Amino acid sequence: MSFFDKIKAGLKKTKESTAANINAVFATFRTVDEDLLSDLEDALILADIGAYVAADAIEELRKQSKLQNLQTKEAVIDCLAKILAEKMAPNNGLQLNTKPSVILMVGVNGVGKTTSIGKIGAKLTAQGKKVLFAAADTFRAAAADQLTIWAQRAGADIVRHAEGADPSAVIFDAITAAKARGCDVVICDTAGRLHNKQNLMNELEKMRRVINRELPEASVETLLVLDATTGQNAISQAEGFNSVTGLTGLVITKLDGTAKGGIAIHVSSSMQVPVKFIGVGEQVDDLLEFDALDFTRGVL
Ligand SMILES: Nc1nc2c(ncn2[C@@H]2O[C@H](COP(=O)(O)OP(=O)(O)OP(=O)(O)O)[C@@H](O)[C@H]2O)c(=O)[nH]1
Ligand SMILES: [Mg+2]
Secondary structure, three states: OOHHHHHHHHOHHHHHHHHHHHHHHOOOOOOOOHHHHHHHHHHHHHOOOOHHHHHHHHHHHHHHHHHOOOOOHHHHHHHHHHHHHHHOOOOOOOOOOOOOEEEEEEOOOOOOHHHHHHHHHHHHHHOOOOEEEEEEOOOOHHHHHHHHHHHHHHOOEEEOOOOOOOHHHHHHHHHHHHHHHOOOEEEEEEOOOOOOOHHHHHHHHHHHHHHHHHOOOOOEEEEEEEEHHHOOHHHHHHHHHHHHHOOOEEEEEOHHHOOOOOHHHHHHHHHOOOEEEEEOOOOOOOEEEOOHHHHHHHHO
């Protein structure tokens, strides 16, 4: 499957549902008027783009439709796709400029952290990078086993400790090993945690401190993994994790399983954190580098 076919297939449910709503809006289209704008706004909100973001986008569309004298359905939709894409934080790609660099994956339980690490690791090793996984989800033994399988699949090394070990100690050892072995990137898996559980968030802060202490000059990407099927709760997850670890990017997973893909637009534009990847399936190559305009066109 080509890249664009994958985006299209991954967004199939969102597209079908949103496109049906938008087609209904345009069923009696003659000109861009207040009724049309208001119905479009409703369609955006139904796709989980969020009320504020939708209202801003429609306001901008009102202006642009006059300036550009938009006459056709296609022109209106294309203009709206561009407006929404521009509202999102621009994707600057993974910033991994030091050797080693670090990627810290965080998020609530079951969102796809470990799977996304496997997929990102495979992308990096395919680029010729030496990658090491740190199994800092020590909460359950199966977590490190799962990451070990992904390490084999991705051609990455792994550092793991026994179940129940201090996750910060795993990260410390992984960084030490990465320095000794000349690795390019350390990717740290962490246990799923709720953003409002203070003790677990403190543990995460400690991991972040160890990285800063051991690699003060290093590029560090802190990526929040969000499950697209969870809807509006993604916003409070993003705010909670951002206040503790400072997010540099988002990975939106399970887009293949939801009609609410607009949540990616909502979180990225309201928090001004870029979406770096989207997950559209369970296989190793089901992770796509994010392109805002392809995405908003796919949604609409
Ligand atoms: N359909 C689909 N499934 C996904 C995607 N990403 C992850 N999954 C599935 O989601 C489930 C949970 O994935 P994990 O990677 O274990 O999630 P996690 O965040 O590491 O979970 P915890 O460590 O328990 O917090 C697995 O069955 C994955 O195969 C995706 O993009 N699409
Ligand atoms: Mg996991």
